[in-house]
Each structure stands twice: as structure tokens, then as C-alpha cells.
């Protein structure tokens with residue numbers, strides 16, 4: 001499991017964990033994130049049960065168990081949070097911030113000690129001893145209850161499955177050539193994102209934010225001008241394409 005610092009400010013440090021060459025085959029490669037500020041740390045989309053052991057070893061190099069007080073799960077998927085039952089033993093005092101909609105489902109991953117802090121549909125804030133991050137709604141992108149984390153000080157948007165790309169396990173960390181990156185994202189966004197209306201609503205919200213790093217849960221991180229390029233590209237991309245495909249298949253059968 002590789003650990004990389006994305007950005008460091010006076011008060012905080014953003015880290016990414018991923019590109020795990022030891023991960024079992026056929027498991028999608030995921031990016032896990034951690035924000036460390038002083039004696040508090042927020043672990044974001046900590047990943048699947050399969051990579052709990054390397055994740056725990058990696059995060060403890062940057063924050064101690066007592067300091068990892070908060071966990072965020074953008075939505076309910078297994079590659080996001082199926083490790084919950086194990087974090088529950090490692091971080092018994094932690095709070096899990098996750099969509100209210102998914103509480104009854106996420107608890108199936110096991111949590112006896114961690115407290116579930118349900119996020120209301122309109123989002124909210126996480127206060128890490130004076131360092132505040134925002135939970136930005138991203139419903140239906142792709143999950144029906146879905147949030148991203150925006151850090152206005154470090155100017156990072158942790159964008160969950162938006163901006164995700166299917167990459168090799170040794171792919172570079174940052175998008176360099178946007179045009180060359182499109183084929184790695186296109187099919188993923190068209191199939192996994194169901195709603196054009198939800199997409200436009202999210203783009204309008206995100207365009208108002210000052211973002212220097214857009215960090216998805218799979219693939220590479222976008223910086224600077226590539227963030228604008230991504231939003232423009234995503235805006236014109238038709239999503240929810242499986243509907244068209246099944247209708248077409250039905251037609252062809254006739």
C-alpha cells in the first residue's frame with residue numbers, strides 16, 4: 001500500500017493511500033484518504049475488508065489510534081466501507097459520518113463501538129477541533145445517498161466515484177494529459193452515474209467552490225485547470241446509458 005502526501009498546509013496534511021500492488025486480483029483498486037490536523041484525523045472511504053491490514057499499518061505511520069477520531073463513508077459500497085467491522089475494533093472511540101439513508105445497511109458491516117453520525121440530505125460540517133470540512137451532497141452520483149468532502153483551507157474536494165478512472169495499479173497519481181485520461185473515465189461515468197439531472201445539480205454546486213485538488217476514490221487526482229476541464233467534460237456527457245442499452249437489446253431480440 002502506497003502512501004502519498006497530496007498537500008500540506010499550515011494546519012493540515014492530506015494523504016492518499018492506494019496503488020496496492022499486493023491487493024488480490026479482481027478487486028477494484030481504490031484510493032483511501034486521510035486528513036490530519038493537529039491531534040485529530042479524519043479517515044475518508046477507508047476501503048474494503050480485504051485491504052484493512054495494509055491500510056491500518058499505513059495510516060498509523062501518520063496518526064496514532066487515539067487521534068483518528070472520525071471516519072467518513074461517502075456511500076454504502078463494499079469498496080468504501082466493508083472494513084467497518086475491523087475499524088470498529090481498532091478505533092472503538094471513533095465517529096462514522098455517513099448518509100442517514102444508509103445507516104440500516106452500513107451497520108451490516110458491523111459496528112458495536114463506533115458511533116454513527118447520520119448526515120442529513122443537505123450535508124453539513126465536520127469539526128476537527130476548529131478545523132472544519134464540509135460534507136457536500138452528491139446524491140445519485142452514483143448512490144442514492146452520497147456525499148463528498150470539501151476542505152476550504154487545503155482546497156481539496158474528495159469526490160468519491162466522480163472523476164474515477166479504471167487504471168493500472170501502478171498508474172501515476174495525478175492526471176497529466178486530460179484528453180488521454182478520458183477513455184479511462186468515460187465508460188465508468190456513463191454506466192455508474194444514473195442521472196443527468198443529479199449530475200448538473202452537482203456541477204453547479206461544485207463550480208462555486210475553490211478547488212485545487214479533486215481527489216476521486218479510484219484512479220488519478222485532478223489538479224488546477226484539469227478540474228475545470230473535468231467539469232466541462234462531465235457536463236456534456238450523457239449518463240445512465242444502461243437504460244438505452246437494455247431497450248436496444250430488447251429491440252434486437254424482436
Ligand code: FE
Pocket residue numbers: 075077142161
Ligand atoms: Fe460506489
